[in-house]
Amino acid sequence: MRRPATTCTQLTKARSVGKTYCPTGRPRETITGMNAREKIIQGTRVPTLGMGTYELEGRACREAVTAALEMGYRHIDTARAYGNEASVGAAIAESGILRDRLFITSKVWFDKLRPDDVLSEVDASLRSLRTDYLDLALIHWPNEEIPLADTLTTFKRLRDEGIIRHVGVSNFTPELLDQALRAGPIFCNQVEYHVLLRRNRLHQMAVEHDLLMTAYSPLAQGDLGDHRPLSDVARKHGCSVEQAALAWLLGQAQVAAIPRSGNPEHLRSNLAALEIVLDEEDRRRIEELPDGRHVVDPEFAPAWEK
Numbered sequence: 001m002r003r004p005a006t007t008c009t010q011l012t013k014a015r016s017v018g019k020t021y022c023p024t025g026r027p028r029e030t031i032t033g034m035n036a037r038e039k040i041i042q043g044t045r046v047p048t049l050g051m052g053t054y055e056l057e058g059r060a061c062r063e064a065v066t067a068a069l070e071m072g073y074r075h076i077d078t079a080r081a082y083g084n085e086a087s088v089g090a091a092i093a094e095s096g097i098l099r100d101r102l103f104i105t106s107k108v109w110f111d112k113l114r115p116d117d118v119l120s121e122v123d124a125s126l127r128s129l130r131t132d133y134l135d136l137a138l139i140h141w142p143n144e145e146i147p148l149a150d151t152l153t154t155f156k157r158l159r160d161e162g163i164i165r166h167v168g169v170s171n172f173t174p175e176l177l178d179q180a181l182r183a184g185p186i187f188c189n190q191v192e193y194h195v196l197l198r199r200n201r202l203h204q205m206a207v208e209h210d211l212l213m214t215a216y217s218p219l220a221q222g223d224l225g226d227h228r229p230l231s232d233v234a235r236k237h238g239c240s241v242e243q244a245a246l247a248w249l250l251g252q253a254q255v256a257a258i259p260r261s262g263n264p265e266h267l268r269s270n271l272a273a274l275e276i277v278l279d280e281e282d283r284r285r286i287e288e289l290p291d292g293r294h295v296v297d298p299e300f301a302p303a304w305e306k
């Protein structure tokens with residue numbers, strides 16, 4: 001695939017300038033229709049609602065990504081570890097969508113963070129995805145046995161060569177994110193974030209440093225439980241609890257969400273969550289829910305903030 005001109009003019013409709021909810025009291029102006037379809041992070045437009053692809057493989061993955069692209073998704077999240085980059089790449093190639101209209105993220109697994117490994121892993125991502133650059137490359141999980149500065153220096157080299165557009169981290173606690181920010185320009189921290197796991201400190205850091213905070217497992221992997229405040233908010237807006245949970249994320253400054261689904265109906269309703277705008281009272285009710293529920297917590301995870 002040839003590298004396209006670096007134009008970012010993807011807006012198809014005139015939009016008004018509005019405010020995005022920011023609990024730290026410093027709302028950022030964003031381009032918004034309902035919830036902003038794109039957020040501007042460090043000058044780059046990022047589609048606010050993306051598609052996660054964990055556990056989607058082979059033909060099922062290809063068909064789901066094809067359906068999502070047809071519906072209007074332009075932000076796709078994958079990883080070397082998901083084993084599905086070739087399926088994602090095939091769906092993108094078949095879609096005929098211009099490369100510069102897409103925001104593609106991939107991730108390097110935590111045992112491949114030494115400089116030579118980073119170079120070969122990113123190269124393998126590009127080949128599988130059939131693209132010549134990634135919009136965002138992430139350290140998938142921190143690994144204290146490999147010096148962070150060495151990994152980030154390699155990522156920065158790739159960025160300077162145009163092979164990746166932005167450098168980011170994933171599953172970084174506030175302390176680790178602080179270390180990463182000292183080592184070099186960071187665009188994103190992708191973390192588990194949903195109505196049952198509210199990451200106030202990380203969100204505050206995202207606002208302060210103009211970082212993208214990508215909410216993974218935004219539907220708590222399909223298990224949001226049965227909580228009255230969430231179902232009340234959903235009823236008030238005439239939407240599903242999943243849409244209400246996504247709307248809580250999408251309305252926040254700096255935040256993008258990447259729900260995964262292999263079901264076209266769910267893909268469509270997740271995208272439609274962009275049209276649901278919660279008010280202060282809705283947010284207050286949702287923030288009454290129990291907090292601190294990690295659905296992704298492998299043994300190699302860092303010690304999360306309490």
Ligand SMILES: NC(=O)c1ccc[n+]([C@@H]2O[C@H](COP(=O)([O-])OP(=O)(O)OC[C@H]3O[C@@H](n4cnc5c(N)ncnc54)[C@H](OP(=O)(O)O)[C@@H]3O)[C@@H](O)[C@H]2O)c1
Pocket residue numbers: 051052053054055077078140170171190191215216217218219220221222223242243258259260261262263265266267269270296
């Ligand atoms: N950086 C990391 O370490 C990391 C870790 C985990 C995930 N991620 C990324 O984040 C993405 C999303 O997280 P996730 O896959 O863990 O979980 P998720 O998106 O929170 O939940 C996915 C589950 O929710 C169901 N679902 C989706 N939309 C629904 C809807 N509208 N109504 C009811 N059920 C719905 C899906 O089933 P159906 O298929 O039946 O719709 C699936 O079982 C991943 O796919 C991956 O790209 C990153």
